[in-house]
Amino acid sequence: MGQWMNSTNLKFMVALQWRMLLSRPHDSTDVYLEPQYRGGYAWLFPRGKEVNIGVGVQQGCHSQLPGLVKDFVQSMISRGLVPDMPPRAVTGGLIPVGGPLPVTGKGNMMLCGDAAGLTHAITGGGIMNAMVSGLIAGRTAARAIKEDDLTILQQYHRQWSDLLGNFLKRAARQRQIMDQKWSEQPAEFNKLMRQTWIGFDHNHR
Ligand SMILES: Cc1cc2nc3c(=O)[nH]c(=O)nc-3n(C[C@H](O)[C@H](O)[C@H](O)COP(=O)(O)OP(=O)(O)OC[C@H]3O[C@@H](n4cnc5c(N)ncnc54)[C@H](O)[C@@H]3O)c2cc1C
Known part of the structure; x- marks a missing residue:
């Protein structure tokens, strides 16, 4: 639909993750920032008795992903967080990281999520924003x-933008x-992560 509207994402992070059983309870959401995860990071997102363990990198580095994920999982096995077993599921795909598109509605079409x-664009998280924009689009x-009155659809862009626009831009x-x-x-990498990643104080202001 974006192509019909001439409004498509151009910049992506590519991600791969394994769903595994946790060996012991783990409540925190862990993010690993390292230079080898170029343009991205590694994560450990618990989901009850299971956990998503994954890596995202900038698009050009996608061929390194399977190896990076395997090594990362291996380090989690060594720490006793997950058993030395094959993944329960493997998922992956492209995550847009170029920021919100300037055009998200045309005629009777609206783009969400x-x-x-x-x-x-930093974390790659998009589930909540997909739900929020979908709700706004549905109501509109x-x-x-x-x-x-189809012209009412023109309000959609401003409505999601008022809520999410500044944060995402x-x-x-x-x-x-x-x-x-x-x-x-x-040292430079450390400084850059502090400058750009959410979670460091100045990025909340
Ligand atoms: C490996 C990975 C891990 C992620 N982890 C997280 C996370 O932990 N937290 C988080 O917030 N976000 C995460 N994300 C991002 C998150 O998955 C997306 O931002 C979110 O799913 C976007 O929802 P959406 O509805 O916009 O798109 P999608 O979930 O991609 O849904 C679009 C749907 O439309 C269907 N579709 C596409 N084209 C057509 C067509 N022509 N006709 C009919 N149907 C069509 C697709 O099959 C799909 O089912 C992750 C992404 C990846 C790749």
Whole structure:
């Protein structure tokens, strides 16, 4: 649909993750920032008795992903977090990280979630924003039908934008800095992560 509207994502992170059984309870959501995960990071996201263990990297580095995930899982096995067993499931795909698209509606079409670029450009998280934008689009469509007025759909872009726009645009700017300054040099890398990643105080302001 984005192609019909001439509005598509151009920049992506590519991600691969294993779903595994946890060997012991693990409540925290863990993020691993290392120079080898170029333009991305590794994660451990618990989900009850299971855990998603994955790695995301910038698009050009996708061929390294299977090896990076295997090594990362191996380190979690060594720490006793997961058993030395094959994954229960493997998932992967492209995550848009270029920021929200400037055009998310045209005629009777509305783009939501990933199709609208509504993922967080640093973390790649997009589930909540997909749900929120989908809800707004659904409500807007219902009003347009009820009032028999398609022009009401034009309000969709501003509505999601008022809620998420600044937050997501800021993340896209942080991503640009991250991509430009990525460094294998530990001190520079450390500084860059603090400058760009959410979770560090100044990035919450
Ligand atoms: C490996 C990986 C891990 C991730 N982990 C997280 C996470 O932990 N937390 C988080 O917040 N986000 C995460 N994300 C991002 C998150 O998955 C997406 O942001 C979110 O799923 C976007 O939802 P969506 O509905 O916009 O798109 P999707 O979930 O991609 O859904 C789009 C649906 O449309 C269908 N479709 C596509 N084209 C057509 C067509 N022409 N006709 C009919 N159907 C079509 C697709 O098959 C799909 O089912 C992850 C992404 C990846 C790749």
